[in-house]
Amino acid sequence: MNSAKINFVAILVAAAVTFLLGALWYIAFQTTWMKLTGLTEAKVVEGGGALASYIISFVTYLLGALALALLFKSMNISTWETGMTAGALIGALIVGGNIFTNNAYEMKPMGLSVLNAGFSAISFATMGAILGGWRRKR
Numbered sequence: 162m163n164s165a166k167i168n169f170v171a172i173l174v175a176a177a178v179t180f181l182l183g184a185l186w187y188i189a190f191q192t193t194w195m196k197l198t199g200l201t202e203a204k205v206v207e208g209g210g211a212l213a214s215y216i217i218s219f220v221t222y223l224l225g226a227l228a229l230a231l232l233f234k235s236m237n238i239s240t241w242e243t244g245m246t247a248g249a250l251i252g253a254l255i256v257g258g259n260i261f262t263n264n265a266y267e268m269k270p271m272g273l274s275v276l277n278a279g280f281s282a283i284s285f286a287t288m289g290a291i292l293g294g295w296r297r298k299r
Contacts, residue, residue, distance in 0.1 A: 167227075167230050167231065167234060168230065168292075168295055170295075171226075171230070171291060171292055171295035172223065172226040172227050172230050172292070173223070173226075174291060174295075175222075175226040175229075175287070175288040175291040175292055176219060176222040176223040176225075176226045176288075177219075177222075178287060178288075178291060179222045179225075179226070179284045179287060179288055180215075180218060180219050180222055182283065182284055182287055183218060183222075183280065183284065186280050186283070186284075187280075190276055193272070193276065194273070194276060197269070197270045197272050197273040197276065198269075198273065222284075222288075225284075225285070225288065226288050226292065229244075229247075229248060229251070229285070229288055229289055229292050230292050232247075232251075233247070233289075233292055233293060238289075238292075238293045239293065240293055240294060241290040241291075241293050241294025242290075242293070242294075243293055244289035244290050244291070244292050244293015244294060245286045245287075245289045245290035245293065246286075246289070247289050247293070248285040248286045248287070248288050248289020248290065248292075248293075249282055249283075249285060249286035249289065251285050251289075252281040252282040252283070252284060252285025252286060253278065253281065253282035253285075256278070256281040256282075256285065257277075257278030257279075257281045257282055258278075260274055260277050260278045260281060261274045261278060264277075
């Protein structure tokens with residue numbers, strides 16, 4: 162493993178940017194997403210709103226960014242291009258593949274798999290670009 166230190170500021174920024182990207186993604190596809198999940202505004206309000214989901218999302222984005230940072234350290238990834246490529250592959254093929262598999266067994270619509278796996282690919286590519294390209298003065 163190389164001697165580069167884990168940059169916790171970059172991890173926090175990557176998680177925050179991904180959180181904002183998720184908000185934009187799911188606002189843009191809100192009608193489609195709600196139709197595919199069977200949710201309604203009334204069900205969301207009745208279920209207590211989305212605060213718990215927002216907290217869980219941010220925590221998982223932090224953990225995902227930390228995992229990418231550790232992986233990138235071991236792989237010596239140090240450019241935004243290689244970080245973005247590695248992140249996109251992980252998001253699309255590993256996380257996205259898991260989404261497709263779980264949704265298939267749960268008999269959820271294919272469109273929901275495409276929508277959620279698409280976000281995984283884009284979000285991990287974004288985190289990868291930030292983590293791969295972030296430079297810290299030594």
